[in-house]
Amino acid sequence: MAKINFNVPLKDMDGDPIKENNQKSGEVEIVTMKQAVSTALMSSYPDEKVPPEEKLLRHDLAHKVYKSKGQIELTIEELGLIKKMVDKAWGPMYLGQIYNHIEGKG
Numbered sequence: 001m002a003k004i005n006f007n008v009p010l011k012d013m014d015g016d017p018i019k020e021n022n023q024k025s026g027e028v029e030i031v032t033m034k035q036a037v038s039t040a041l042m043s044s045y046p047d048e049k050v051p052p053e054e055k056l057l058r059h060d061l062a063h064k065v066y067k068s069k070g071q072i073e074l075t076i077e078e079l080g081l082i083k084k085m086v087d088k089a090w091g092p093m094y095l096g097q098i099y100n101h102i103e104g105k106g
Contacts, residue, residue, distance in 0.1 A: 002079060002102075003071040006034035010097055018093075033098055037082055038066040040089035048088075058085065 009017040009030045017030040041062035044050075050058075061078055074082070079102055086098050 001073045001075060003073055004079075004102060005071045006032065006037055006065050006068060006101075007070065008033045008101060010036060010094055012093075033101060034065050034068060036090060036094050037086060037098060038062040040085040041065070041082065043085075043089055045088050057081070 009032055012018050019028050019030055021027070022029045041058045058081065061081060064072060065082075083099060083102065086095055090098075
């Protein structure tokens with residue numbers, strides 16, 4: 001088991017927090033790792049045919065990450081699934097930060 005806090009801002013190349021417009025409120029918000037990880041887990045990808053059991057696992061894990069307020073305990077399998085889905089969803093800017101954070105390098 002590993003303890004990870006995904007409530008961490010993603011940063012641009014200058015080290016400043018990445019911001020985007022919230023579609024619901026219209027306000028500018030800082031993008032966090034928990035948002036990026038949850039989105040990656042909840043997304044569907046054209047190159048995959050996923051059995052319902054894995055979809056449910058991804059759904060439950062996305063909620064666990066998104067609802068977290070601090071550190072959460074994750075199994076090796078959960079971390080592997082997160083890394084797999086982040087790889088599918090995001091480019092190097094997000095992937096590098098999330099992978100480094102999971103591995104304790106960032």
